[in-house]
Amino acid sequence: MFTPCPSERSKQIADRVERFVRDVVAPYEQDPRCTAHGPTEELVDELRAKARAAGVMTPHILADGSHLDQRETAAVLKRSGLSPLGPVAVNTMAPDEGNMFLLGKVASAAQKARFLEPLVRGDARSAFFMTEPAEDGGAGSDPSMLGTTAVRDGDDWVINGRKKFITGAEGARVGIVMARTGDGERAQATMFLVDLPHPAIRTERVIDTIDSSMPGGHALVLIDNLRVPADQVLGEVHEGFRYAQVRLSPARLSHCMRWFGTVTRADEIARAYATTRKAFGKLLIDHEGVGFMLAENLIDLQQAALMIDWCAGVLDTGSAGTSESSMAKVAVSEALFRVADRCVQILGGNGVSRDTIVEQAFRELRAFRIYDGPTEVHKWSLAKKIKRDTLGASKHG
Structure with a gap:
């Protein structure tokens, strides 16, 4: 598919x-x-x-x-x-694919040689330090709540804060740290490149989560007086939120691409089972309850494939694709989760075992409905756009 x-x-x-x-x-x-x-x-x-x-x-x-x-x-x-x-x-x-994309767009030539090239060669992994603990009141789906701070000290910046759900932090050699660098009416943030491991960045624990596909897991991290030279600022000071958008729209879509492949494979496994396993005198697929689930999988997969291709085409025009990537992320993550859920159901006991990847596909897709922005946050963002566009049109109508 x-x-x-x-x-x-x-x-x-x-x-x-x-x-x-x-x-x-x-x-x-x-x-x-x-x-x-x-x-x-x-x-x-x-x-x-x-x-x-x-x-x-x-x-x-x-x-x-x-x-x-x-x-x-x-x-x-x-x-x-x-x-x-x-x-x-x-x-x-992820997060390497998104980090490579961001560095390719924003990093200086010297930064690319030092931080990007080892990632492209596959010699190193990276981590993106943005999300913060909710218990600290830090940034999650709302990046303006960023609590980690970076303060200028001579030719360096000194960073302090805590980060949570930092994918791949354990074992990473390249870090991109997002920190607040300005206060006032409009929040400002900056991104910093860091060599890892670093004594000022300490893992408090690796969090047990439902998914298990990404090396290093998802860590809770303390950043304690991390000193970063000014030449390791990624791009311009105070432009961190803008650069995050450069990264996030393509990264959301990349998640859709990868998990589409995994769920396609899960569907293949379910199809093979349903066309060879017999129950009550006939193949499972000949039972309407199972055959209809596979038909619904086919429909959801085709719709997801078209949504991915459409959003990718929008990004290829040079558009930021913020709304389009939100639509794609919601539609694809929800559709692929439905497919994974049906595959578990079709396989029965085998579907909840780890004898195939179907069980893992189900877990990964359940997590994806939250990662890179929960479905509800994207819908809320789209609703705000609908309101702006509609009210704007009525004023000029």
Whole structure:
């Protein structure tokens, strides 16, 4: 269930990635190094060595450093997601994919050489330090509540605060830290690049969460008098919120691409089961209750694929795609969760076991309905836009 690749180069890359993920990566899905907090560093390194040998490392970024456009990226990332381990193996996983995109757009030449190039090679992982503990009153879906501060001290900035649900912080070598750098009526923030590990950035604990696909898990982190030189400011001072939008719209869509691949595979497993397993004298698929679920999966997957392709096309025009990415994130995450849920139901007892990836697909998609903005926050944002547009039109009508 993949829409046609938009270019010959994306087709060739996507086909290579799919063969690699199905033939090489999928057999690792039962590996004991797949832990509750993601694959271990040893497993990540092993898979990436195989990806390099197969010529599929960071496939969406070309040898000359240029990036596939968003529609081409969708073709490739959907194939990488055919296994939950696929994006980790070929280096299209969050948060690295989004961080590479941001650094490619905003970082200086020196910063790219120091922080971006190791990520593109797959030699390092990264973490994006933005979300903060709700119990501290910090930023979550509302970034204006950012509580972490950065204060200028000579040629350095000194950063203090706590961050929560920081994906991949354990084991990361590159950090992007978001901190408040101005007060007043309009909140201001700045992004800082940091080498990791760093003694001033300490993991308080790795949080047990429903999902388990991302290396390093999701950490609660204390930042205690972190001193960062001024030349490690990413982009311009006070522009952190604007840069976050540069990253967030494509990153939301990239999540949709990867999880589309995973749920496509779950549907394949459910189809295979329903067309070979018999009950009450006939194949499961011949029972209307099961056949209709598979038909609904087909409809939801097709709609999700078209939504991804549409939003990618909007981003390719140069638009920020804020509203479009919100619509896509809601529609795709909700549709894919419905598909994953049906797959669990079709497989019955096997669906709630870890004998296949169906159970993990269900868990990952339940988390995705919250990650990168809960469904309700995106709907609220869209409702505000509807109000602005409607009232604005009535004034000029």
